[in-house]
Amino acid sequence: MSKVMSLHDAIAKYVENGDVLATGGFTTNRKPYAAVSEILRQGQKDFIVYAGPGGGEVDMLIGEGRVAAYINCYTANSGYTNVSRRFRAAIEQGKLVYEDYSQDVLMLMLHAASLGLPFLPVRLMQGSGLMKYWGISEEKRQSMPKMENLKCVEIENPMVPGQKVVAVPVPRIDTALIHVQQASPDGTCIICGDEFHDIDIAVAARKTIVTCEEIVSNEYIRRDPTKTRIFGECVQAVVKAPYGAWPAQCYDYYDDDDAALKEYDKASKYQDKADAVTQLAKAAAKAAKSLEKAPADEKLKAALDAAKKAADAAADGSLIPETFEDYLNKWVYGCKDQAELLDKIGGSRLMRLKNEPHLGYSTTH
């Protein structure tokens, strides 16, 4: 039976409000941007999100207010943005319900989910704030039916009396979103390069949506079973989405889009126009304060001039920098599907991102 469907239909059919949602990929590599963009367009929300090492894909969901709880271990477009900015702002404003685990523990939790384990004992996080501080209290957890009752609990290892270990819950994932290089209509997947946690979430999720660079026949994908990584019966939908990880990387196919990741880095500083005006005014006030302390400092004087100019231009509306909202209007809401997105990015730009086979990346990205 063919599981091939359009991106629209796959997201409409398999992504529901309140889902425990897991995304594959690693910060800026093989992140399922096409699928996340379609969710943003369709409006599903209230997710409990597991992203492994997250990047822009989870930052966009948070910025758009679609996340009921985020289970974090690391969130950044590494090398472009030190800390994902909507994630950071949401936490600093007290607007995000979240939990912190170490990356090791979070990835082991996702693996444990793929193994069907009831809970997971680890010897990690001991002595650290990761055990001491809970983002989501026991009481709050009771009001969230899809959340496990505890973040973690120290127990005695029944096999080694006296040894303290940490028990952590195993998530029950509703929907996994992964982007792969090749898939066949029956759902079989080829992942080139590091698998990350993609196989784990594909096995663990009730519903797995695969977007892929290429669809190949069921016969073709079986020619070399050393390359296939996901059993088709774990997959509900197969969607052809070329450059579906853009602006992230996709091994053997393309590199990250340097310009787009830099654009997102800048734009995501400001939620929207009003936020840009407020923040630029604050920056100007801060620059003025710095100058008060050292009135003779030429550098501070120049910094204040620049900050004031930017704040004034934003306040009177003559020049407001690109915001997170603008970025999404341009690259997500302004494209009805992946084809429109690719037209907007443009042929020559996509060609520049193409992997150079002798290197494994692009020198012109």
Place this chain on the structure above:
Amino acid sequence: MSDYTKYTKQEMQAYAIAKNIKENQIVIVGTGLPLIGASLAKRAVCPSCHPIVESGLMDCDPVEVPRSVGDNRFMAHCAVQWPNIRFVGFEANEWLHDEDRLVAFIGGAQIDPYGNVNSTCIFGKGDYLQPTTRFTGSGGANGIATYCNTIIMMQHQKRRFIDHVDYITSCGWMDGPGGRERAGLPGNRGPQMVVTDLGIMKFDDETKRMYCAYMFPGVTAEIVQENTGFEIDCSRAETFEAPSPEIIRLIREEIDPGQAFIKVPKDK
């Protein structure tokens, strides 16, 4: 800057990193300075080392400087592409087998005298749930600090070197001798040193408290103390050797020619 006899603070740090990598060591690196240091070790100082990254890519030898640990630049030039969980298992098994081959570089925003590191958030006027400044979170650092000896990379500033960190993301020596064991952590692993832009801090064998072991050329004990938010013993400090012009040439011309992580001032 084409004058290789002059070097920046960052270049000095990269050299200090390279000098602290030993023969045949398995070196856990992130991106940024530790990667430049490890690349320098691999090429010039200690070619037998094996750089690995927490995404699970083992024995990495990238041609171009990667921007993240999951970058195609690591993936295309490594020995094995493991998923992260294998990396975690490898790290734990090294300890279970009582092997002492691993050394890891981690960074952070705050550090206390016992090498406990915060890379989660600064509470400021708020608390953990609504901090003044939020960072990425642990990444692989907590597991690394649990099972491996670490070298911590920090900018040497008074607001970063403080008596108590807001949140311990990566455990150091906890509250001193026996602290790790009491917390359920391997006691024979822990932070070995802190490489800053001023020098190299180590931890006293007896008290586990930080002291200054090396100062970089031009740095004095006064400068170190001024930039440390707790009392630090500099009486044992020696001066660290300056990098040779050949080392600086390697960094600028071969390892990071695009200045992805080490910025070099322009010739005037």
